[in-house]
Amino acid sequence: MTASTQGLVCSHHHLYSALARGMPTPPKMATNFREILEQVWWRLDMALDLEMVRWSAKLGALEALESGTTAIIDHHASPNAIEGSLSVIADACAEVGVRVACAYEVTDRHGADGARRGLEENRRFLAEGGRGWVGAHACFTLSDDTLDRVVGLGQDTGAGVHIHVHEGPDDSEAGARLSGRTDDRWLLAHCVSLETELAGTILHNPESNMNNAVGYANPVRFNNAVALGTDGIGADMLGSFRAAYLKHRESDVTATPDAAWSWLETGWDLFPEARTDAVSWSYEPIDPWHLAFTPGVRPIEIAIDDQLVFADGSPTLVDGDEIRAKAAEQATRLHARL
Numbered sequence: 001m002t003a004s005t006q007g008l009v010c011s012h013h014h015l016y017s018a019l020a021r022g023m024p025t026p027p028k029m030a031t032n033f034r035e036i037l038e039q040v041w042w043r044l045d046m047a048l049d050l051e052m053v054r055w056s057a058k059l060g061a062l063e064a065l066e067s068g069t070t071a072i073i074d075h076h077a078s079p080n081a082i083e084g085s086l087s088v089i090a091d092a093c094a095e096v097g098v099r100v101a102c103a104y105e106v107t108d109r110h111g112a113d114g115a116r117r118g119l120e121e122n123r124r125f126l127a128e129g130g131r132g133w134v135g136a137h138a139c140f141t142l143s144d145d146t147l148d149r150v151v152g153l154g155q156d157t158g159a160g161v162h163i164h165v166h167e168g169p170d171d172s173e174a175g176a177r178l179s180g181r182t183d184d185r186w187l188l189a190h191c192v193s194l195e196t197e198l199a200g201t202i203l204h205n206p207e208s209n210m211n212n213a214v215g216y217a218n219p220v221r222f223n224n225a226v227a228l229g230t231d232g233i234g235a236d237m238l239g240s241f242r243a244a245y246l247k248h249r250e251s252d253v254t255a256t257p258d259a260a261w262s263w264l265e266t267g268w269d270l271f272p273e274a275r276t277d278a279v280s281w282s283y284e285p286i287d288p289w290h291l292a293f294t295p296g297v298r299p300i301e302i303a304i305d306d307q308l309v310f311a312d313g314s315p316t317l318v319d320g321d322e323i324r325a326k327a328a329e330q331a332t333r334l335h336a337r338l
C-alpha cells in the first residue's frame with residue numbers, strides 16, 4: 001500500500017557540504033558559532049575545486065531523491081573555484097533529475113575581488129537563464145558597499161536575494177542593516193534572534209541550528225511565510241519536518257505537527273514546479289500526525305516533469321553506486337587538503 005504527495009522542497013541547502021562528512025577533526029575545538037564557521041566551513045569551502053563541487057552536488061541530489069525531495073534551493077560557496085560553479089551544480093542536479101535553484105554566496109571574507117567575482121557568478125548564471133536567487137553570506141561578512149551591490153543585483157535581475165540572517169550572535173546587526181531593503185522575493189535563512197520585521201520568506205533550519213547550538217528561532221513568532229531547510233544536513237524533508245515539530249513542541253506542549261507541516265508546504269510557493277512532481281511513499285496515510293511519529297518513510301517511485309527518475313528504491317537516470325564511489329574519491333581528495 002502506498003500513498004503519494006507532490007515532490008518535497010528543501011528550501012535551504014548547501015550541496016557543497018555533502019563531502020564534509022568524515023572530514024578531519026579541526027585543529028582547534030570550536031566553542032561557538034563563529035569558531036564553527038572558522039574551523040569547519042570556511043576551511044572546507046576554501047579547499048573546494050570544481051570537480052569536488054560537481055560530485056558533492058550529484059551526491060546531494062541523489063540523497064534528495066532517495067528522500068522524496070525533488071527540488072533544492074541551494075546556497076553555494078567555493079572561493080577558489082567561483083567562475084562557472086553554479087552551472088556545475090545545475091548540470092549535476094539535472095543529470096540526477098532533481099530540480100535546483102542556485103545562489104553564489106557573496107562575501108567580503110576574501111577581499112573586494114572575491115566579492116566582485118561572487119557577484120559576477122550570480123549575474124552570469126541568472127543572465128544565462130539559470131534558476132536561482134542572488135546569494136549573499138550574511139551581513140557580518142558584507143561591507144556596506146557590497147551589501148548595496150547585492151541588493152541592487154537582486155532588484156536588477158528580479159531574482160531577489162538568498163541570505164543568512166541572525167544565524168548567530170555575530171550577525172546581530174543584520175536586522176537593522178537590512179531593514180527597508182528586503183522584499184517578498186528575499187529568502188532569509190535562520191533568523192534565530194531576529195527582532196526586526198523584514199519582508200521575505202524565513203527559512204527555518206532546526207537540525208542545523210541545534211547542531212550549531214545557536215538557539216531556537218521559534219518561527220511561529222513571525223508574520224512572514226516560513227519554509228523548511230536543512231542548511232546542508234542532507235535533504236530528508238520528512239526528517240526535517242519531524243525535527244521542526246519536535247523543537248516547536250519542546251517550546252510549547254500545545255503545538256501540533258500542523259505548523260511544521262505548513263512550513264514544509266511553503267516550499268511549493270518558492271519552487272512551484274515541484275507541485276507537478278509525484279512521489280509515492282512506503283507508508284500511508286501521508287498525514288502530519290502520522291509522519292511526526294513515523295521515522296523511515298521512504299519514496300517508492302518519483303516522477304519529475306513526467307519523467308520517472310526513481311523506481312524500486314533506485315535512481316533511473318544515473319547509477320547511484322557510481323555516484324557514491326566517485327563522491328568518496330573526491331571526499332578523500334578534499335579531506336587530504338584539510
Ligand SMILES: [Zn+2]
Nearest residue numbers: 075164189231
Ligand atoms: Zn546556510
